[in-house]
Amino acid sequence: MPDSAAANTASANPSSSKPTTTSTSTPPPPPPQHKKALSLETINQAVLQVEYAVRGELAIKADKYTQTLDAGGSAASDLPFTKVVTANIGNPQQRGLDQQPITFWRQVIAMCEYPDLMGHPLADKIFPPDAIARARALHKDIGSTGAYTHSKGVLSIRRKVATFIEQRDGAAPGSVDPEHIFLTAGASAGVAQIMSVALRRGEGVMIPIPQYPLYTATLANLSCKPLPYNLTEETRWGLSSKVLATTLDDARSANVRAKALVVINPGNPTGGCLSYDDMKKIVQLCYDHSILLCADEVYQNNIYDRENKPFYSFRKVLMEMEDENVRRGVELVSFHSISKGVSGECGRRGGYMELVNIEQDVVDQIYKMASITLCPPVTGQIGVDLLVDPPKPGDASYDLWHEETSATQQGLKDRSAYMSERFNALPGMSCQPAEGAMYLFPQIDMPDRALQRAEELGKPADVMYALELLGAYLWAQVDARVRQLTFVVGGLADATGICAVAGSGFGQEDDTYHIRVTALCPGVEDYVKKIETFHKDFMAKYA
Amino acid sequence: MPDSAAANTASANPSSSKPTTTSTSTPPPPPPQHKKALSLETINQAVLQVEYAVRGELAIKADKYTQTLDAGGSAASDLPFTKVVTANIGNPQQRGLDQQPITFWRQVIAMCEYPDLMGHPLADKIFPPDAIARARALHKDIGSTGAYTHSKGVLSIRRKVATFIEQRDGAAPGSVDPEHIFLTAGASAGVAQIMSVALRRGEGVMIPIPQYPLYTATLANLSCKPLPYNLTEETRWGLSSKVLATTLDDARSANVRAKALVVINPGNPTGGCLSYDDMKKIVQLCYDHSILLCADEVYQNNIYDRENKPFYSFRKVLMEMEDENVRRGVELVSFHSISKGVSGECGRRGGYMELVNIEQDVVDQIYKMASITLCPPVTGQIGVDLLVDPPKPGDASYDLWHEETSATQQGLKDRSAYMSERFNALPGMSCQPAEGAMYLFPQIDMPDRALQRAEELGKPADVMYALELLGAYLWAQVDARVRQLTFVVGGLADATGICAVAGSGFGQEDDTYHIRVTALCPGVEDYVKKIETFHKDFMAKYA
Structure with a gap:
């Protein structure tokens, strides 16, 4: 029993030396009988x-x-x-x-974690020069991996993501704004951030069936309604415009606002890759009905037949729509991750989302909410750097990187x-x-x-x-x-x-x-x- | 334009070769005029x-x-x-x-990130033997830092947390259940997890004033009500039972259920350490009014005068209450973090929460919700291991660790x-x-x-x-x-x-x-x- 401490406080704190408020002149009501505060009946029922x-x-x-x-x-x-x-x-x-981590990734991250390694006299016996150079560059931009970063993530990494997107989509340099890129603790965290800002209770979100259960779970938690649209199994889980229209009709009949639409491309669990043409239809539908388009594109680097069924990003399709009103009108959030692809770095919790055509004051609200979680894990952010800027031919690490990722x-x-x-x-x-x-x-x-x-x-x-x-x-x-x-x-x-x-x-x-x-x-x-x-x-x- | 891909799908997908449902016999209503889906007027107003x-x-x-x-x-x-x-x-x-990372931490983490380092012939020229041994042990338990772990976190680390709590509080070995310890992405993530499960819209949470704004932000987001209790500035921001009683009365008058009570000890922003006696009063109050006690104890290792104003955990105080009904009745969630203390590893996003006296089916719900975020960042989990099990006197790293943390x-x-x-x-x-x-x-x-x-x-x-x-x-x-x-x-x-x-x-x-x-x-x-x-x-x- 810590008598000294208790005595110390009693003398310093006038209220603790007095009887509590429950023993003043008029007798207080007896405290209600103890029951557990939390039970399945009393917790948040949405859960x-x-x-x-x-x-x-x-x-x-x-x-x-x-x-x-x-x-x-x-x-x-x-x-x-x-x-x-x-x-x-x-x-x-x-x-x-049997998927092993990519050696280049782990070398760079190890040096960022323990920067003495970069300057160690034995460093060049252990690490290739491009790994050392990358670690030095990241360390210069980030400082300690133990410090909070900007809540959107490290700016220099967001700039690299912008360049990656431009190059992937054949977009003009400078057309992607790093201020509209948020690094996230994996795509799941990004989806939860967006949904919780965008949706009001009772609103609906169009989701593919079958879907990754993150979506139904998130909607249930927000007391929002899934508006399922079935994919067509016989056409390799393709989209049907008719089904989409029926889903919208059903929502309208039920008086539910279809606020957002989720597409998972390539599909989970289906493995289907959407055609460019089907993607245009989705974009147009979002324009026609003022629907936020949420594109889960975390498998964009897991493509089996790049010639016949390539990956197109929804950003690319949107920016190539003929109607300028559509290009400027459709609000798109695209999610990417370091957990899938050839890196498979799930445990690191890293990814990014890009906000396209979202009004600035809404972006500011998303930023405010992101700031409450302080920042995404720093080595997850470093993972995003390595995802969007891998070794290039000629770099010391390129051959091994290529061998590992190709396998x-x-x-x-x-x-x-x-x-x-x-x-x-x-x-x-x-x-x-x-x-x-x-x-x-x-x-x-x-x-x-x-x-x-x-x-x-x-x-x-x-x-x-x-x-x-x-x-x-x-x-x-x-x-x-x-x-x-x-x-x-x-x-x-x-x-x-x-x-x-x-x-x-x-x-x-x-x-x-x-x-x-x-x-x-x-x-x-x-x-x-x-x-x-x-x-x-x-x-x-x-x- | 990806003609081949579009053609490929059109032939495979019957619905895409038909006109859409909007061009059947009866003309459909024209699509509503486009407006942005998201604006300050239409997003979640709680935000x-x-x-x-x-x-x-x-x-x-x-x-x-x-x-x-x-x-x-x-x-x-x-x-x-x-x-x-x-x-x-x-x-x-x-x-x-000027706070530098603890060398031992970073050495262990670097090896876990790039396990080749542990077995490298030069390893013992770079790393002390206890750092190598710890990295090997962690690698054996965890496997790759790039894999998802159990959603509660790695079991062997949770077991170490349990031992740490027992030793800190002088509790019997085996009295802390690792299954009621959840590793988290920092204390903030844990607080959000608990609040979002525990609270229904409109319910109240007693929070100290001044408080860390995480709490008001989280409550606003959940459409719950802060029930402020002012700390007493003159007594080094001490607690007043009278104020607590008044806060409860006010809640009752306003017909708001006080579902939970937050204590931050040591205090943020106040720097006050609660006395054992004041803590008992809080515990009793939570028992009397069936209130969940949320103890933010992230500064438990930042104590300036360990003799006169030591840190006591709420778990210890609770377990030393005389009334067995209280000991078994009061539901407590305690939060700890690697971001503060002497480690200051904010960017890693690591911490833990312990659930005490929470009904098992509620624990199961918390686990389910944790599983949606998949797992806390793995090197944040490793940070928790290093937090609860630092080098001991006699270990090769002890002197440096002691020097760094004492400074x-x-x-x-x-x-x-x-x-x-x-x-x-x-x-x-x-x-x-x-x-x-x-x-x-x-x-x-x-x-x-x-x-x-x-x-x-x-x-x-x-x-x-x-x-x-x-x-x-x-x-x-x-x-x-x-x-x-x-x-x-x-x-x-x-x-x-x-x-x-x-x-x-x-x-x-x-x-x-x-x-x-x-x-x-x-x-x-x-x-x-x-x-x-x-x-x-x-x-x-x-x-």
Whole structure:
């Protein structure tokens, strides 16, 4: 008991030496009985509506398996698999996947983190000269990586982003304003920043179905309404103007203002790349209906067929619209990230957003809100510098950089093609080939008995499929300390330890069933074989 | 124009080869006229209510001065000062301040970022063995710093945090649950996470006045109500039970539920350290009224007089309450950060929060919401590891670590004492000595004519004071390209280039006026002398 401190205060603070206000002449009301302040009934009810399947029940169960396997012993050897394959999340550098960090990135960042390295007499035995030069330049601009930066991010990096965008889109030098570029803690943080400023409760946002669940989660949290527009699976998840118009009509009938429209291009989970023509239609629609266009372009560097299905940015398409009113009118926010592409630096939390045609006083409000979070992580900002300004031919690091990034690109492309081909060869499974991003979204032709069983379990059939694929029902039994592990849902031997997310987490057409798997997993033949065996058994079991 | 791509899609996508839905038999309504989707009238109106003085008008103007000075030329030489002193924000490693990063931290982080360094044959010529060992251990637990971690943060680091808390508070080993510790992207991110889950629109949160404006900003954004409780300036910004009771009464009268109570200890901007006794009263009050206790304890390691005014955590006080119902009943969230203390690693965005006595299903909701942001920045998490487990006596890095951190502690303490002494010697200024944190919050006895002038300008008098101190009125004239730079508010020669935040940004008792200055600036004699000269001129001018 800190008597001295208490005494010290009592003498210094007149109010603490007096009885409290509750013991003055008139007796106060008794304090209300204690109840917890927070319960599911009393917290923000919007939170309860939020769903985020990528890290939901399945991921939690997969985590427990991993812990069980790591711990070893009989619980581990009871499991019918020796490792968990995390195909549920686009996390390329995750343990168990084989994407290595880009050497140039890590060399530069290590020197920025410990600047003594740049000046160390041994530096040139460890680092190539262009890495040292880049680290010196960044250190000069940024100072310590331990200091807050400008809330929009380091100005010199924002200037480089502007140049990158101009060159990517063939735009005039100086046409992109660095003051309208905000560095972010990844694209997700940028999306949350924009949505929370732009939207009022009850307003609607057009989102593709299937979508990345960040969007529905963010909208639920803001008490806003998703206005789904279904992508057309048969056309590699293409856009349909008719569907977009119907979505708008439905919103109008329901008296919901369509305030913004989200496009994910290349698509997550679909892997589709939009055509230039479809993008123009989206831009025109946003103009006609005064809709903010939010372009999630984080997979812009994950393109499998650059000749036939290249990436166009929405900025480029917008700036090439014929009507000047459209070019100046459509408000666009475009998001990019260091987490995907060939860098895959998810844990660093870095990215940027560009605001186009947004009124200055709204930009100022976005800046004010960004300032409350102080600044994006500094090495995430450095990652953006490295993303938009990689080594050039002739630089000391170029060859290694090229080798590393090409291997990553090629690996993704090859695995994706192999997987979709094999999935399409399976009875009861069909899969659109992906044109980009890092996922496949095969459809499962669910047998009637599987639908019945899912209904009994109170789960969507694709969730049941994903849980059986992982082997999660087994886990429930281990939890309950029941040792008869088999026959719980009809075949423990099926469990693969593969963690894939059910389509219902992303949204899908009624009465269709999908799973999303990443194309990141090494040993793809073995991994696909496990899925094939499981799938055939599943189909036979419920035939 | 990408004809091939467009043609490719047109043939693949039936809907794009048909006319859109707007050209079917019945003519559709014409699209509404284009208006921008986003304007101050149409965005989320709660955003307009948000204020964040630490990075507001003054900081923006200071930024422009810095850019002008960096650019050189006549605009720079017109200014009556040669550097901007950023005393507005607790950013210890900012350029121009002299706090250097802790060497051990940066060595470990550099190796985690570029693991080849650990195994490099030259490693032991560059890094001490304990830094290499720590980097190896972290790399083993985390894997790549470029991968997402668990959304609560790396488990092994959360376990270390639990041990740190137990040892700090003298609690039993194993009494802190790592599953109730969430690593965060700094304390600000943690506060936003908790508030956004805990609060419903219209609910109230008791906040100290003065406060760190993060709290009012967060509440405005959530459409919640601040319920201010004034700290008592004369008792070194101590707590008054009477004031707390009055605040609760006022809330009750206004029919506002007091859902949570924020305490900042040590205080920002006040520098006050709460006594154990006052803390017990807060805990009891939270129990009596079923209020969530949010303890902002980010300055827990910035304590100037550890014997007489030590730091106690609210967790410790809570766990030592006599009534078991209180110990088990009061819901506490405590925030800590790597941005303050002796590390000052603001730019890394790292910290943690501990949830105590929060119901498990609410913890699950907080986890779900954390999972949407995927994970805190990984090197911020590593920073937490280094914060809670620094080098020990006998370790190779201990002596240097001790020397570096002691110098930082002593520098803060000495500057703080020197500044408050000098401020108190000034006519028209009084200043409570700080007991901790990194700020001083002197009061200005504002002359009547200054109040009149401020009213004419439409600004609070302390904002006018802070703007004159910086020299910001000059800037407004340069902006307008008027070259008669003097006499705008009565004396350009006063302008110091010192950026300090007005008290009204933090809240203060009616008819009192303060500024907040950091105790971080090097060359403190010179810096204080500038403030003294300015202040005397200011008082004389408005006498």
